[in-house]
Amino acid sequence: MDLMLCRPEAWGTHLVHFTGSKEHNVALRERALDRGLSLSEKGFRDVDSGELLLAADEEEVYARLELPWIAPELREGEGEISAAAAGRLPRLVERTDVRGDTHTHSDWTDGVDTIETMARAARERGLEYMVLTDHSPSLGVTRGLTPDRIAEQKLELDRLNGELAPFRILHGTELEIRSDGSLDYPDDLLAAFDVVVASIHTGRSQPTEQLTRRALAAIENPNVDIIAHPTGRIVNRRDPVSYDWPQVFEAAARTGTRLEINGSPRLDLDERLARDAARAGVQLTLASDAHRTEELVYLDYAVGVARRAWLEPEQIANVVGTEEWTR
Ligand SMILES: [Zn+2]
Ligand SMILES: [Zn+2]
The missing domain is CATH 3.30.210.10 (DNA polymerase, thumb domain)
Known part of the structure; x- marks a missing residue:
């Protein structure tokens, strides 16, 4: 030093x-x-x-x-x-622009804290809403939610939203994109969620072409709102996978599917890909992927990546209120 x-x-x-x-x-x-x-x-x-x-x-x-x-x-x-x-510096997004966290977990799957504890902590951090995105079943380790449990969880959210208003918990899912490119829930079940966050955790060693086909299958599904931690990297632990990025960006921009900047130790997308995505007309989301209240701070790191990617508030989907997600 x-x-x-x-x-x-x-x-x-x-x-x-x-x-x-x-x-x-x-x-x-x-x-x-x-x-x-x-x-x-x-x-x-x-x-x-x-x-x-x-x-x-x-x-x-x-x-x-x-x-x-x-x-x-x-x-x-x-x-x-x-x-x-040239007077063309971006008006960089700030933490206070971000009104909700679009990717969080609870003890209903692999999180540590209850939904209520998570929601109260998110509210204390100045957020207006959080999207609860517990896992779908095929990611075996996390006790993913069956249709019955999803219905039960919805009732729990209705009860909590009554107590916590105007703070709002949106009902989401972290939906597994399976190795064969199919999605872990059928369309009628997906349509009932406020927000669907799709992600790849398995089959990561597949060739780029196959991974791209899987990502595109999710992006093209009208029920999918966000692709979470797109490259799957975990800093110092897991390398990123690669896609045919121009194809992925084109499809995401055309369908309005957002790509996530995950602020957990993944920092995924990284600042270069996030900047390329935004230049291609893709909207980004900033999320903590918190599994316990202490991890809600990861949202701040997602904001940091977004700033390094030159992103302005208009390029971030969660600078808007809940009405935009529940239309
Ligand atoms: Zn995930
Ligand atoms: Zn997650």
Whole structure:
């Protein structure tokens, strides 16, 4: 660990310099040189006169370069400086834009806490709603819900929604896309849910073509609203699978099926795929996939990925209220 000390008057250039990225800093230094200035953590130096020009905060650093302040999540040398110079920086989504969590579990399947405990915790975090998405049966380990249990769960949600209003629990499912591409519940059962989140957990070693066919089968089903953690990666544990992404994005954009940014240790989609998806006209959802109340905070990490993906609120499906999901 390095401990840096600097005078308050030079805080801005120190902060920008040491938070990077390298690519961003190199581009800033080039832009400074174009203006007859050399830029280091110590400040700007006029190349001709040698005069040192200090910047006490980040805004001053960017203003000296004739740029608006650039959010740290965008500082990757991926076009943010030209976008800033042209006044085309995105209005990045913020946590407070997100009104509901679209992927949560309870002790009815593989979660730890009761539905009520989860809902109260989500409400305390300032959300207006959460979609409860307990598992369908074929993912054997999780005691997926049978049709009878789904009907019972619906009654429990009706009771809780009466108590917790205006907070609302939407009835969803995490629907298994089976290895052969079929879905784990029939259409009439799916139609009764408020929100259907479909996902692939098995058959992950299939070739790209076959995985793509499975994803497309779910996307094309009019009852499916969201594809959860599309690549299935778990950071440091499970590699992502790959699809024919242009085909998947085209189908998702055309059918209005959202792709999820899962904020659990999956961070899936990652920021590059999320940015590509949004550019292809796909709406994204931000979700915690929480299995206990402590994991509801993962929604914040999904927001972080969305910001790194340059996403604006209009590109996120859960900036809208419950009425949009229950039409
Ligand atoms: Zn899952
Ligand atoms: Zn899940």
